[in-house]
């Protein structure tokens with residue numbers, strides 16, 4: 483379970499101050515897919531980076547399975563798989579070597595590590611890519627390597643920042659199926675997206691963020707009911723009071 487409690491974060495420069503998070507709170511439960519929706523600049527990535535421990539909030543805190551990210555960062559990271567907003571690959575390494583590297587960081591060793599890597603390669607249908615250097619990999623192939631390195635230690639909680647950006651239909655389907663399988667196994671999945679159909683089809687709960695605050699939350703149906711609209715896209719527009727950030 484992931485909990486975000488009263489997060490505040492400002493970016494201060496000589497010229498101005500941007501308040502990216504302004505008291506954001508929500509919970510993403512186990513066995514559910516929770517989607518974060520919000521217009522550009524709403525604070526989604528800032529919130530997710532706070533969960534990974536990449537950013538420190540000015541106020542408030544985040545917990546992963548009850549572990550405060552700022553107090554026990556290594557313990558919290560072990561419980562978390564991360565699919566970040568920008569993914570860089572080490573292009574001199576093969577896909578297998580990259581996944582192996584991340585598995586080692588999480589303390590996996592020997593035969594167990596090898597078995598876990600083989601399993602994730604098979605789950606993501608990427609066995610034939612495994613021993614190729616990642617230089618020149620397509621966007622979908624890069625996504626799979628990034629996903630495999632995030633999942634190889636079988637984290638209980640999984641956070642993805644706009645995971646389907648740049649993916650073709652097949653890669654998107656593989657990703658969605660994988661998320662659904664994880665959910666069935668009781669994992670907690672939190673992802674941000676601009677794609678309404680994806681959120682409506684995949685998410686058990688939706689968190690709508692606007693100006694660094696929670697604008698509304700609920701199941702896609704509850705949000706539609708709240709806004710008196712049939713489609714999530716229309717409900718989103720009504721609830722944030724703008725059509726900025728909608729990718730239909």
Ligand SMILES: Nc1ncnc2c1ncn2[C@@H]1O[C@H](COP(=O)(O)OP(=O)(O)OP(=O)(O)O)[C@@H](O)[C@H]1O
Pocket residue numbers: 493500501502520521522523524525526527528529
């Ligand atoms: N490192 C930074 N320095 C300065 N300002 C930042 C920084 N990171 C984020 N911001 C600002 O904080 C606000 C929230 O940004 P964030 O990236 O969290 O939004 P987002 O909801 O993920 O947006 P998008 O949908 O466009 O990815 C924006 O105004 C952004 O410009």
